Amino acid sequence: xxxxxxxxxxxxxxxxxxxxxxxxxxxxxxxxxxxxxxxxxxxxxxxxxxxxxxxxxxxxxxxxxxxxxxxxxxxxxxxxxxxxxxxxxxxxxxxxxxxxxxxxxxxxxxxxxxxxxxxx
Numbered sequence: 001x002x003x004x005x006x007x008x009x010x011x012x013x014x015x016x017x018x019x020x021x022x023x024x025x026x027x028x029x030x031x032x033x034x035x036x037x038x039x040x041x042x043x044x045x046x047x048x049x050x051x052x053x054x055x056x057x058x059x060x061x062x063x064x065x066x067x068x069x070x071x072x073x074x075x076x077x078x079x080x081x082x083x084x085x086x087x088x089x090x091x092x093x094x095x096x097x098x099x100x101x102x103x104x105x106x107x108x109x110x111x112x113x114x115x116x117x118x119x120x
Contacts, residue, residue, distance in 0.1 A: 026072030
């Protein structure tokens with residue numbers, strides 16, 4: 001099995017797993033390793049998972065995990081602007097996913113596969 005297929009078979013995207021590890025390391029006071037994982041998670045989100053956001057909902061979890069991992073790592077030194085930026089990005093991703101679901105639910109009754117054209 002190649003690496004790309006193995007990454008697609010994970011229950012969470014790679015960036016979410018690494019960001020979750022960063023939050024756990026920050027909670028356990030392993031800040032250096034946590035910051036390393038946080039950086040790897042952000043790079044993985046940008047390079048690997050962001051382009052898959054529209055196709056799969058599981059790729060929308062990474063911005064929320066980044067929002068949780070940053071204050072756990074920074075502690076009292078957390079920058080409000082960075083936290084606000086992460087929260088705003090997580091909100092935008094959430095709105096993209098919600099609009100995708102709403103568009104699917106609204107368009108589905110008008111689909112030709114749901115019997116409208118068959119009943120006419």
